[in-house]
Amino acid sequence: GIWNDSICGPETNFVEMVCRPSSTRYSVERSAPLRVRALSRRCTRSSSDSRVLLSILLASSRASVCPPPPAVPSMYRPPAAGCSRDCQACAARCGQPPLIIAVDQEGGPVARLKAPHFTEFTGNPAMRDEDDARAFARTTALELSTAGINMDMAPVMDVAPDDHSGIMADRVFGEAPGLVGSLGRAVIRALQDGGVAATAKHFPGHGDTDKDSHHTLPVINHSKERLNSTELFPFKYLVDHDLMAVMTAHLNIPALDSTPQLASSLSPPIINGLLKKEMDFKGLIITDALEMK
Numbered sequence: 001g002i003w004n005d006s007i008c009g010p011e012t013n014f015v016e017m018v019c020r021p022s023s024t025r026y027s028v029e030r031s032a033p034l035r036v037r038a039l040s041r042r043c044t045r046s047s048s049d050s051r052v053l054l055s056i057l058l059a060s061s062r063a064s065v066c067p068p069p070p071a072v073p074s075m076y077r078p079p080a081a082g083c084s085r086d087c088q089a090c091a092a093r094c095g096q097p098p099l100i101i102a103v104d105q106e107g108g109p110v111a112r113l114k115a116p117h118f119t120e121f122t123g124n125p126a127m128r129d130e131d132d133a134r135a136f137a138r139t140t141a142l143e144l145s146t147a148g149i150n151m152d153m154a155p156v157m158d159v160a161p162d163d164h165s166g167i168m169a170d171r172v173f174g175e176a177p178g179l180v181g182s183l184g185r186a187v188i189r190a191l192q193d194g195g196v197a198a199t200a201k202h203f204p205g206h207g208d209t210d211k212d213s214h215h216t217l218p219v220i221n222h223s224k225e226r227l228n229s230t231e232l233f234p235f236k237y238l239v240d241h242d243l244m245a246v247m248t249a250h251l252n253i254p255a256l257d258s259t260p261q262l263a264s265s266l267s268p269p270i271i272n273g274l275l276k277k278e279m280d281f282k283g284l285i286i287t288d289a290l291e292m293k
Helices: 080-091 130-145 175-193 224-229 233-239 268-278
Strands: 003-007 016-018 025-032 036-043 055-058 105-107 195-204 244-249 284-287
Touching: 105 130, 130 175, 175 195, 175 233, 195 233, 233 244, 268 284
Parallel strands: 195 244, 244 284
Antiparallel strands: 003 036, 016 025, 036 055
């Protein structure tokens, strides 16, 4: 088909896609509770189905899912599942590969999809062992896959400082690299066994800084030996355990790339040299949010 890409604003109040019995278009119903970013694509295919709104939904930091208004036919409930199903069907009709529909659902403070429709967990620091990690991931995989979401931007594989301080303190498994690796492996296996791709983040390690990369470029001044034994250890461990995706962090790490003020997410020595060649990672590599400073 003929594709026309357009961005529908940085945070569109877009709740659901509703298929109307129309020969010209699929229409969009709007309501405030679900805040998402939508990438709209128009596909020209046939006179009976000439315009399809293809929305790839990326949940924003204030996203939640609520039931559709009563006027919406029950066949479109739940909204997230209906949107996902319609998007995948549109891609298939237009000869495109299946879509990756992703969300940040770590548990704890970073969980874009909330109760009552999704289980809320206390977060990674509260996990005591691999059984806890598997329980979280199995439930999350079931709920996300039911909603048509096939990728989770989790787990966080950053290692906290010994005093468990730092900007990531309420999102990490702990300060022991081996523990972080084993709990992360349990989460990844359970998510992926449930049909949801897992994403290890934030490579090469965002744990030991009190600076927030949403607002500044943190500098990690550890030696390469320290990075290999601590920050990089969980990622190296997971590469050997069928990890599907890695998210890179926006950090400046002189021991890995001496270029001043260059973020690790844009560093050829870190991405190509370390992650892809030295660590032999063959999966998907994505960056942290691009609007971060």
